[in-house]
Amino acid sequence: CVSMVFLSVILDTLRQAGIALLPPMAPEQIAEIRDHLRATPAYTEHVQAYSDGAARNFDHTAEGTEIWCHAMSDVVAAPHFFEFALAQVELARAYLEALPRLYSMNAFWTRPGTRAPVAHLQEWHRDNDDDRFLAFFVYGTDVEEEADGPHEYQLGTHHGGEPGGPISVFGPAGTAWAADTHGLHRGPKPARGHRLLLWARYGVSDPPRAY
Numbered sequence: 436c437v438s439m440v441f442l443s444v445i446l447d448t449l450r451q452a453g454i455a456l457l458p459p460m461a462p463e464q465i466a467e468i469r470d471h472l473r474a475t476p477a478y479t480e481h482v483q484a485y486s487d488g489a490a491r492n493f494d495h496t497a498e499g500t501e502i503w504c505h506a507m508s509d510v511v512a513a514p515h516f517f518e519f520a521l522a523q524v525e526l527a528r529a530y531l532e533a534l535p536r537l538y539s540m541n542a543f544w545t546r547p548g549t550r551a552p553v554a555h556l557q558e559w560h561r562d563n564d565d566d567r568f569l570a571f572f573v574y575g576t577d578v579e580e581e582a583d584g585p586h587e588y589q590l591g592t593h594h595g596g597e598p599g600g601p602i603s604v605f606g607p608a609g610t611a612w613a614a615d616t617h618g619l620h621r622g623p624k625p626a627r628g629h630r631l632l633l634w635a636r637y638g639v640s641d642p643p644r645a646y
Contacts, residue, residue: 445613446529449569453593453618454602457523457611460573464515465608469575469631472542475509481543481556483507497629501548502556510540510633516573519611520635523571526613527637531567535637538564538646542575542633545584547626557624559589562616564645565638573611575631578604584625586612586632593618 448455476490479500486504496503511517520537527535552558562568578585581603590599593615604612608631614620622632 442526442529445526449526449530449613449615452590452599454588454590454604454612454614456604457571457613459606459611460515460519460609462607462609465573465575467514468516468542468633471513472505472509472575472631475505477503477505477544479503481545481553482541497544497546501550501624502543502545502553504541504543507540510542513542513633516540516542516633516635519573520571523613523635523637527569527571530569530613530615531637531639533567533639535569536639536641536643538636538638538643540633540635542631545622545625545630545632546628547624552624557621559619559621561592561619562645564616564636565640565643568615568617568636568638568643569613570616570634570636571611571613572604573633574604574606574608575633576629577607578610578630579607580605581623582626583628584623584630586614586622587620588614589619591618 445455473493477493477496478486480486585603587603592598
């Protein structure tokens with residue numbers, strides 16, 4: 436549970452920069468999430484809606500593609516992550532200045548390969564899911580060096596202004612942050628290992644514009 440003082444600090448940072456670190460999830464919780472996801476079907480893209488719709492064996496998919504994900508229902512059913520998303524509701528309410536609606540929960544993996552960077556994922560881009568929306572991210576694997584493919588964000592661009600400089604989010608599995616992804620951001624391809632990213636999004640419309 437985040438104290439009101441800490442919430443105020445996070446909110447101020449988020450409003451100014453467009454991104455702010457959150458209290459991390461515990462390593463044992465992340466390990467349970469990974470075990471759960473590895474036992475569920477995989478889809479070949481970063482979200483199921485962009486895939487060919489075919490559910491495949493996780494291990495087979497991880498060996499044969501560079502980006503794979505899970506059905507939203509399997510992510511919602513993962514231990515601890517739904518609780519993490521619900522714990523962010525007050526921050527979402529304060530930032531969005533409206534009733535926040537939790538409209539998506541996703542998880543995807545990437546690994547090194549020869550595939551060109553995906554424009555709406557691994558190159559600088561803006562999301563336009565709703566009139567106002569806020570995303571909450573958690574690393575499911577360690578991302579402690581550039582070779583691990585850190586999430587990157589151009590500070591201050593959530594207001595549509597000029598970039599205040601890019602920052603990279605580094606940390607062990609469980610590292611968590613909030614970001615207004617209308618700002619410029621990307622998740623570069625990892626140069627080594629598997630990278631797992633989980634995220635949940637709150638918006639203000641029912642349904643959000645992108646849906």
